[in-house]
Amino acid sequence: MRKIPLCIPYVGQEEKDAVNEVIDSGWYAHGPKNREFEEGFADYLGVKHAFSMNSCTSAIHLSVEGLGITGEVILPSFTFVASANAVITGGARPVFADIEYETCNIDPASIERLITPETEAIMPVHFGGQSADMTSIMEIAAKHNLLVIEDSAETIGGEHQGQLTGTFGVGCFSFYPTKNITTGEGGMLTTNDDQLAHKVKALLGHGIDKTTYEREDKEKSWFRSASRIGYNFRLSNILAAIGVEQLKKLELMNEKRRSLAALLTLGLSEIPEITPPYVKSENKHVYQMYTVRVNQNLDRDQFVRNLNKKGIGASVHFYPPVHHMAPYQGDIYRKDGLEITEKVIREIVTLPMYPGMADDDIHYMVQSIKEVLSEFK
């Protein structure tokens, strides 16, 4: 039987050579490859500062803490739990907004309804490779004087009105293996704000302002005094070397994802029980995930299990939504007004999507979906 996992990282000889080179160099911890990765990432986005770190979760945490946010942050409940967790560990309180039905991205109208004197920031999550409605979100932020943090973990290279996600506010990106580029584990925080950059740089390395490689050629390289209480959120030089190579392939990988997605959408368009992803005309979708909806009268879970039996690594993102989870049951967390979220979580299915997929895999998936649906009848 054919096996099509949910994702296979697109990693080749270039990454292996780069890792070997770093191993031979003897510099394993945070080092010169981090700087190269950060400069490349900042250049790609056209922003002033980029900081590599161990995860996107850490990037969100440091955005919140670095910006000094202690009040409410509005974000969707329809996201990976890390989005909300990191708002809390960063020192603020998540307030859950509803999503737009078609894109599964945060609904600007829902954001507006939730703004209170306690609101300090909006955190859209660019779901699965497609930008949230950043035009409306930036207008709301400007009108109410709110900060914007973008959880762009699932979108590297996606655009809204020709502008890359993560460049509207503070950008937080993930390099987990299923993402548009990977370092195994890893993340990046991007910003044009010099003051935030200064804080983040120190916070991610024990509160010390200068990194080891910056101190190396100084007269007293051993001088490492902390200017604030910090963390160890650093990414190793070995993983940063993988990131440097992955970044070079980002456009190629995203184009592969986009053409495979177009082929899949074409195949699925003949199947009335399945609704392919909706892409807004002002967005460039980079398909970190390919999510479809199944008709509500079908048993979604059984549909996923039956695809799994055919070797297709279908899954569900996201179930449950954050506001259903045990740590978020306290009265301080909002659970009402999330009707679209409640509907979407019962219909959504993630199909495998990765740059190394063959056209034949797509045809096999479409055929298998037809077979699974006919078994339901």
Ligand SMILES: Cc1ncc(COP(=O)(O)O)c(C=O)c1O
């Ligand atoms: C929307 C979203 N935010 C945050 C994260 C956390 O990223 P990381 O695993 O790099 O901490 C993830 C993903 O895995 C995610 O999907």
